Amino acid sequence: MSTVTLTRPGTGPGPTDVRPNRRPFPLVRHSLALAKRSLIKTWRTPEALIDVTLQPALFLVIFVYIFGGAVAGSTHDYLQYLLPGILAQTIAQGAIAIGVNLNTDLEKGIFDRFRSLPIPRSAPLVGAVLGDVVRYVIVTVMTLLMGYVMGFRIATDPVQALAGCLLAVLFALSLSWVSVFIGMKARTSGAVQGIMFLLIMPLSFASNVFVPTESLPGWMQGFVGVNPLTHLVGSVRGLFLGEPIGSHVWWTLAWCVALVAVFMPLAMRAYRRKV
Amino acid sequence: MSNDLVIEAEGLVKHFGATKALQGVDLFVPRGMVLGVLGPNGAGKTTAVRILSTLLRPDAGHARIGGHDVVRDAERVRQTIGLTGQYASVDADLTGRQNLVLIGTLLDLGRAGARARAAELLGWFDLTEAADRPAKTYSGGMRRRLDLAASLVGRPEVIFLDEPTTGLDPAKREDMWEVVRSLVSDGSTVLLTTQYLEEADALADEITVIDHGRVIAHDTPDGLKRVVGGQTLEVRPSDAARLEETAAILAQVSSDSRAEEIRKGVLAVPVTDDSALTATVSRLSAAGIAVTELSLHLPSLDEVFFTLTGRPATADADESARSTEAVA
Numbered sequence: 049m050s051t052v053t054l055t056r057p058g059t060g061p062g063p064t065d066v067r068p069n070r071r072p073f074p075l076v077r078h079s080l081a082l083a084k085r086s087l088i089k090t091w092r093t094p095e096a097l098i099d100v101t102l103q104p105a106l107f108l109v110i111f112v113y114i115f116g117g118a119v120a121g122s123t124h125d126y127l128q129y130l131l132p133g134i135l136a137q138t139i140a141q142g143a144i145a146i147g148v149n150l151n152t153d154l155e156k157g158i159f160d161r162f163r164s165l166p167i168p169r170s171a172p173l174v175g176a177v178l179g180d181v182v183r184y185v186i187v188t189v190m191t192l193l194m195g196y197v198m199g200f201r202i203a204t205d206p207v208q209a210l211a212g213c214l215l216a217v218l219f220a221l222s223l224s225w226v227s228v229f230i231g232m233k234a235r236t237s238g239a240v241q242g243i244m245f246l247l248i249m250p251l252s253f254a255s256n257v258f259v260p261t262e263s264l265p266g267w268m269q270g271f272v273g274v275n276p277l278t279h280l281v282g283s284v285r286g287l288f289l290g291e292p293i294g295s296h297v298w299w300t301l302a303w304c305v306a307l308v309a310v311f312m313p314l315a316m317r318a319y320r321r322k323v
Numbered sequence: 324m325s326n327d328l329v330i331e332a333e334g335l336v337k338h339f340g341a342t343k344a345l346q347g348v349d350l351f352v353p354r355g356m357v358l359g360v361l362g363p364n365g366a367g368k369t370t371a372v373r374i375l376s377t378l379l380r381p382d383a384g385h386a387r388i389g390g391h392d393v394v395r396d397a398e399r400v401r402q403t404i405g406l407t408g409q410y411a412s413v414d415a416d417l418t419g420r421q422n423l424v425l426i427g428t429l430l431d432l433g434r435a436g437a438r439a440r441a442a443e444l445l446g447w448f449d450l451t452e453a454a455d456r457p458a459k460t461y462s463g464g465m466r467r468r469l470d471l472a473a474s475l476v477g478r479p480e481v482i483f484l485d486e487p488t489t490g491l492d493p494a495k496r497e498d499m500w501e502v503v504r505s506l507v508s509d510g511s512t513v514l515l516t517t518q519y520l521e522e523a524d525a526l527a528d529e530i531t532v533i534d535h536g537r538v539i540a541h542d543t544p545d546g547l548k549r550v551v552g553g554q555t556l557e558v559r560p561s562d563a564a565r566l567e568e569t570a571a572i573l574a575q576v577s578s579d580s581r582a583e584e585i586r587k588g589v590l591a592v593p594v595t596d597d598s599a600l601t602a603t604v605s606r607l608s609a610a611g612i613a614v615t616e617l618s619l620h621l622p623s624l625d626e627v628f629f630t631l632t633g634r635p636a637t638a639d640a641d642e643s644a645r646s647t648e649a650v651a
Binding site for chain 2: 074077078081082084085088089092093156157158160161162163164165166167171
């Protein structure tokens with residue numbers, strides 16, 4: 049094997065003057081470069097997109113046709129009611145994958161490589177989170193497409209509908225940091241999946257995703273009232289269907305800020321400590 | 324002289340809970356030199372490399388790379404170094420080219436610069452043909468080469484090679500050695516960890532032997548080999564009946580040592596002179612003795628450790644076995 053071509057044209061490792069000047073905004077540029085890495089990986093393993101492609105479609109069909117008649121008296125009415133809820137639930141579950149993937153990445157050596165490079169320490173995590181935007185957009189598009197096929201119709205205008213979609217993606221991005229944090233802390237990727245599922249399950253069901261808050265027992269309504277998914281679903285229903293929206297959007301935005309403010313620093317700290 | 328030390332580490336200490344990975348390790352590498360850090364599994368080699376490459380902070384002691392402190396000036400150090408880990412740390416889902424372009428982009432080589440550097444390294448490491456296949460389809464040797472290429476994207480002045488050939492078959496190992504030699508001829512300073520005296524002997528200008536987180540010897544390869552008894556010549560005559568005659572010849576060659584039968588029909592004798600092999604061959608052929616096996620061995624790591632510490636090299640951090648006798 050001719051590994052060794054001793055004539056290496058002008059690649060002498062010595063002098064540092066070949067290193068170009070540092071450019072501005074390193075965190076943004078490096079995070080985007082690493083986000084591209086996530087996208088390539090997603091592209092290479094399309095089966096990793098099942099949770100954001102088939103799952104929303106499957107959930108819509110199951111819940112609309114099984115519960116529609118009993119809960120709302122008509123499957124079409126229930127579809128209108130349920131679609132924003134399914135969007136919120138699946139987009140939240142979509143955030144599980146990033147923690148699982150990062151946990152796996154840490155087991156391999158690739159993060160050592162990143163950490164030995166002169167880039168901002170947070171870039172690999174920020175890049176991974178940004179790369180997930182594509183997954184969240186796919187959830188949103190799939191849910192709306194399937195809904196349309198089944199008869200769902202947006203009752204407002206495209207601007208409001210788009211705002212609803214953006215809010216859902218923003219919420220998923222914020223929730224990603226919880227997943228990243230658990231991904232840094234848990235010992236195995238299976239544990240990350242389990243913990244995230246346990247967190248998201250009660251948020252999905254003790255909420256207004258499937259049934260109106262008023263139909264739930266009083267003691268549970270307190271939880272439902274602060275549940276971030278309730279506010280996201282309330283916002284999206286308002287923006288898709290023109291229902292009274294109240295303060296849901298503000299609550300959702302507040303949750304996004306709070307999740308990022310708490311879990312991004314925690315995730316960064318856990319990442320730095322990970323040996 | 325001291326201002327031309329590219330790697331300087333003094334009194335490095337690192338504990339992980341009850342495990343004392345490093346207990347005061349000093350390492351010095353002058354510019355353009357290769358230091359081999361030799362030790363068994365668990366000796367602290369990887370911990371030392373991780374501290375020097377800014378991945379870990381030492382509990383005590385300090386280290387400078389090119390004059391920059393690895394803790395206070397970590398950013399500057401990262402601009403100077405290339406790291407090749409014990410396991411190949413490339414992204415298996417990305418192609419070889421994508422891996423290298425990503426590193427180039429992160430090093431601010433620019434789009435065109437990163438692509439050009441990637442192509443250059445792929446060519447140099449004989450990976451051009453496989454460049455656009457995902458790295459998970461690569462063989463072990465190809466991954467190692469890609470990993471080494473990834474650590475060279477930024478043209479680092481200092482290169483850390485953490486057990487670069489562990490797990491490679493002997494032919495691939497020699498290829499890797501050639502790569503390391505050409506790096507050094509280009510002026511890089513290299514710190515190489517290994518479990519093989521043979522590898523340190525082939526590549527390093529100086530060897531530091533560490534055990535249980537302490538330096539137990541530091542010498543040139545020749546100096547170390549003198550201490551640990553140099554090489555062993557092994558001969559298996561085709562005709563077992565001529566074992567006695569062969570032993571007599573071996574005794575002459577090694578001047579003072581008696582040949583021992585280490586395995587059935589195989590004689591071994593310690594030799595210090597590099598001409599011993601040729602001398603043996605000519606004397607055996609003069610005597611008309613045919614041989615089926617003739618080889619020259621460096622002491623194994625176990626033998627080195629036994630000589631230096633009086634006990635075999637063990638991976639476990641046996642607290643009771645560790646004592647001051649470990650300082651050779």
